[in-house]
Amino acid sequence: MNQMFTLRDVEFKNRVLVASGTFGYGNEVLDLVDISKLGGIMTKSLSMKPRDGNSSPRITETASGMLNSIGLANIGVHKFIEDKLPILKKHDTKIIANIAASSIEEYCGVLELLDVQNGIHGFEINVSCPNVKEGGLNFGTDPKQVALITKELRKRTQKPLIIKLTPNVTHISEFARAAEAEGADAVSVINTLIGMAVNINTRKPKIATTTGGLSGPAIKPIALAKVYETHNAVKIPVIGIGGIKTWEDAIEFFIVGASMIQVGTANFVDPASGISIADGIDQYCKNKSIDNFDSLVGSLQTNKNVSIVDSWL
Amino acid sequence: MNQMFTLRDVEFKNRVLVASGTFGYGNEVLDLVDISKLGGIMTKSLSMKPRDGNSSPRITETASGMLNSIGLANIGVHKFIEDKLPILKKHDTKIIANIAASSIEEYCGVLELLDVQNGIHGFEINVSCPNVKEGGLNFGTDPKQVALITKELRKRTQKPLIIKLTPNVTHISEFARAAEAEGADAVSVINTLIGMAVNINTRKPKIATTTGGLSGPAIKPIALAKVYETHNAVKIPVIGIGGIKTWEDAIEFFIVGASMIQVGTANFVDPASGISIADGIDQYCKNKSIDNFDSLVGSLQTNKNVSIVDSWL
């Protein structure tokens, strides 16, 4: 069985990617991890200008999870192309540029600069960003904005275009449909959930920006439900993200409808976890003699005699 | 210092309540817990007719949390009044009847039956229920429905009316404002988050209804953020719920703006945890010489030089 997956003309050698912002720029771990064994690498979110990011503290641990508010600190697209891409290019894996921006123009500008780089195999668009024109209102919580971003970017690239959705909405499927309608090749589900933690002695938030993004095993059940909802709403592939630490976790995501998965926070604990997860997936498929991976994707056996009305009460 | 809190004319002896559906009907634990040491008890959600609830399995454990889909199984309001209330009445604590229904008429009917019972000190309305008229669409995700329910129930009772909000929405503050505008005395934040888990050998969901409600320490950071958002949006008291297991957890909720808190899943692990939490809160206030509890509520010291635009990126 092989895990190969094709998005447009791009062939990923397996179904395991590393999530944006959880793997540095890929070069930090070269002595720890053979990145050519990964299906692909989602870069840290790149913006037009370098971003210093938020003040400290930026992270704090929670029960089976963590909060972060890095503030999309990144070296900027130009420096990425000069310093990082040449290194990443050398390795036999797919590089997906994750783009963050505070205006549609910026999204387009960054994408255009990267689209001409042959080391870049596709794009993942982080729409969980404040829309400066709208006074900081989040792009990701307005289906119209998500549609508009997708439409404008689709015009500008023939490479795989993946829209990464935020879970902090009532119906994530609306947003997936909006992206699909405007020509997105896939959606990534999910980004972090809004959360916070407080130091009860200083009465200060444990991260400088008060609220932050919750990630890690704690959110896996929520991520699975969001992937399941999305898979049932769109025909384009769903890339599952959220709390994946073991190959068993990954299999759960495939069963609810993910075509590929991303490993995020787990990289902090075990930078090579993506590789062991890919190996575990192989083993599982062997043991269950699954020789067509797509027969696993979305193969959830739901309980027929349960009406959706009763669900989750 | 005392933790007394007054809602309308009802005096709660401390700030710790037990959450609906996590303490049975209060009588199951009488040999384990001195319930008169609790600020109050939120009953299991009561409907007009008895509800069998969902098929099995109804619960499964997750990382620092659990999923449940009990299906609001309950003995019905009539049997509650006959069999359970007489027992609960005997104890010196406040009994808040939690009501669930599938139509506004049912909400009103159940409330009217309970309003005339002098053992009932107030109401908590579970709006996370399918609106049968709207084909099972959830009341709790439509601000208009929440407003309507509050309005109709407010007409029918002079006792404290608390609306319990679902976190599965984009802006929970909208819903809190809707409840406040229609005369709710307080809002409870949060109910469970939609989640799921899969058995990778059978490919079946680990709970019969596919998705269920996530609770426990895993969701505490999300609950804190929702309470904080709500506290900043309304003037009525916010009752904080979500992953509270220790008194330190409870203090975090007070600091972000909760006037009272509820202990849910923790009761399954330690049925007396509500009492130790109340004691811990007392100790904390003594040590910090906080003699006016309200000076603690909403006393979060946010980092002034951080623009909200940057938050949680």
Add this chain to the structure above:
Amino acid sequence: MKQELVTIHSFKYLTPEILELTFVSDYLGKNALPGHFINIRVDQNFPLLRRPFSIFNIEGNKVSIVFNVIGTGTKILASKKIGDAIDVLGPCGNSFLTFAEGEFDTAVFVGGGIGVAPFPFLTKRFNPAKKIVTFLGGRNKSLVVKNGLQNVKISTDDGSEGFHGTVLDLIKSDFKKNKYGKIRFFTCGPLRMMKALADFANEIDAECYASLETDMACGIGLCQGCNVEIVGGERKYKLVCKEGTIFETKSVKLS
């Protein structure tokens, strides 16, 4: 029922895979009955929920359980040291003894795998006027515990001990040879095994009482998470942790 911190008195491997953990509790020593279970908090943080275990044996204030390591909780429990304190809640559920009186000559205990757990203590406390026969089934011999049982007959799936086959086949062939008069079954083990036994009990119209297992969040009737569908009655479900764990198999849907 009581929640208490008890001290671990000893560990003992009954087979290469099955561990007996003994702790000290005056309260449970006095109050726990055969078929009761206790709910153990194996760690302060992780896993979140307690783990239920049947009472395997009681001598004075020495109370023991048996288990094999199958996951997070049992792994942590196995790594505890003598003298460590553990948080135990119990006794929970009903007792086999409630069903031990009446019109039968021989009590037939049927344990599958770790489902043998309640039977040694039940054997000890059972009505002496009745005869006891015990059938045990296991995947292999290292999953079969014989301690404290009477007239034990064993089957293993791999034939590594006793009869080679399922415990039910063993029972059927045994019943051809031996006569036990009027019998009553008491069983605990995998659902499939108990269902097969219940069907056989109906055929030979004997009563059958089974201790059911479900995932449990609380074990004491607070969460309503442990429902089992019942046959007839105006309610559709009962709670395994509180109204069980032991039910007459005729009265519940085993599936």
Add this chain to the structure above:
Amino acid sequence: MKQELVTIHSFKYLTPEILELTFVSDYLGKNALPGHFINIRVDQNFPLLRRPFSIFNIEGNKVSIVFNVIGTGTKILASKKIGDAIDVLGPCGNSFLTFAEGEFDTAVFVGGGIGVAPFPFLTKRFNPAKKIVTFLGGRNKSLVVKNGLQNVKISTDDGSEGFHGTVLDLIKSDFKKNKYGKIRFFTCGPLRMMKALADFANEIDAECYASLETDMACGIGLCQGCNVEIVGGERKYKLVCKEGTIFETKSVKLS
């Protein structure tokens, strides 16, 4: 840098509160330098993140850390047994040795509480041409570790050992009495202490190198969670785990 499963060789209480954990690693024995830290996964599940610890001593392939139990992770670490395997990632960060050369006569080590951790190993490997004086501050004597240090002078907040007061007051009064020629400070400990020391270093214009501590998710430059604000430069922040942990105090905002 390497991620490896190492075996615990021994535990030793250096004071009633501070524990030394020694494990075996050929790789770290060869490659770790004074000031480096290692990132330990104390449990498979909980807590989620690794815990960073400075290298306290190395003898051949025996590598040790010291810690006191302050929470979940250190409690689990303290409960491990000799022979247990632990998952260690390192060496991480930069080394004090990078700053050990140049124009000074005496290296003044200043450790606050458990911040003493890197200094015994630093003492062992330090440029022998330089004189070393060591000042230690602790809340009380059971938090002061003297092992493997040179010319140790101690202060405790409660006066239970040595000078009664802060380590900075001790340094100031000591400097009045003794002459050390041109000095350079190397420090690790509570931020407030290091900040006070940095200010004092400016006054007497000596260079001061501090090992900073922040919460860390990864410890190897992946998460960007460990930022410290720097003075000047075109970037606003640096990463403590990768570009530090050791910085010249002039170059960073200590607050």
